């Protein structure tokens with residue numbers, strides 16, 4: 001059966017159909033499918049998700065290593081107590097990108113995130129293909145990276161479970177998440193909501209316990225001389241992974257009631273909660289113990305050990321194991337939907353577009369889960385982490401490009417928060433890319449020999465970078481200027 005997954009509604013001329021310019025719709029997609037399905041956003045399949053579910057999913061898939069690993073590492077190695085500023089800059093970069101996602105989500109009701117936005121706004125088939133490829137790498141490898149990280153923590157905790165000697169816990173976790181997804185919306189929603197409540201509870205506990213040991217002396221000097229401003233910026237780059245995942249809600253647009261209003265709100269609310277919790281946790285951590293004494297690999301656990309609070313250290317150790325799986329789940333959920341969209345458009349074999357009785361993309365989810373489980377079992381953690389960051393670069397660049405193109409095609413900005421910067425929206429989105437661009441670039445340089453890294457960068461920036469990559473360079477200049485001082 002043919003299924004639409006892109007519906008783009010111009011606000012400037014309500015009711016008028018805006019057809020994409022660039023890409024030719026595949027023969028299996030009817031052109032009529034690209035027009036709005038109705039005044040209230042065109043959602044289908046019973047619209048099972050609401051604002052609270054989407055915010056829970058956003059927090060579930062975003063909050064993780066930022067609190068449990070990165071805050072401690074950045075504080076002890078790169079920024080000292082100014083880790084709060086590093087985390088703030090990382091969060092701000094994602095917030096700026098989120099404004100582009102929100103603008104698109106308010107106009108395009110689609111399941112394929114940036115891939116579908118690039119399609120609906122006519123960026124062209126090659127842009128769509130690269131966006132899809134990068135999203136697949138990002139979702140799949142991030143899921144595998146989180147699972148391998150979780151598996152390491154589980155093995156270190158050594159619960160004496162004999163079957164863990166034979167079966168790789170990382171693979172088991174990916175298979176568990178896949179099983180949940182194919183079980184249907186009810187199970188997935190329950191798992192996400194319960195895990196999110198548990199995760200927020202755990203983080204509030206960490207923050208409160210650490211703040212009880214607050215000592216202003218630990219915050220002096222706030223920016224240690226040996227790290228300086230460049231340390232803060234470096235920390236911002238490294239903490240960027242901690243804020244990824246907020247865009248998972250875009251994949252559920254078709255399953256959401258009143259998606260044009262709810263998805264943009266969920267993007268912002270989710271990012272505010274995740275960013276706020278992560279920055280507050282970073283502050284609580286460095287105010288409780290001197291940053292230089294923190295174990296970069298153990299964050300809060302080492303802080304509580306230094307404070308002699310074994311109970312809190314044990315709560316963090318066990319709590320982390322319970323709340324991290326939902327981060328992996330949050331990566332896998334959009335992956336299945338994206339693969340299904342690609343199959344509907346003829347980029348992947350047609351059977352992958354099939355859905356089960358409850359309208360879940362069963363085969364696509366199974367394929368995504370199986371491929372991710374293999375990666376989790378075979379690819380080393382470092383490579384997974386760095387490659388998943390590489391995947392984000394182009395997927396965050398087409399988002400603002402699509403948003404610009406969307407405004408050019410479909411009239412002025414629609415979101416109230418954009419009015420205050422209506423003359424400079426491109427600069428704002430560009431700023432989002434500028435901050436985000438550095439992490440994957442760094443990863444690229446590590447992964448590839450520098451000459452290849454450079455050519456790859458040039459290729460990417462020549463296609464989409466135009467005005468956006470300028471900000472990346474400004475950020476780069478800033479870091480090296482600080483380095484030289």
Ligand SMILES: NC(=[NH2+])NCCC[C@H](N)C(=O)O
Pocket residue numbers: 061062063064065066138139142143146241242243244245327331388
């Ligand atoms: N779509 C993604 N890249 N998801 C990965 C999210 C990782 C999450 N922010 C963490 O810190 O653990």
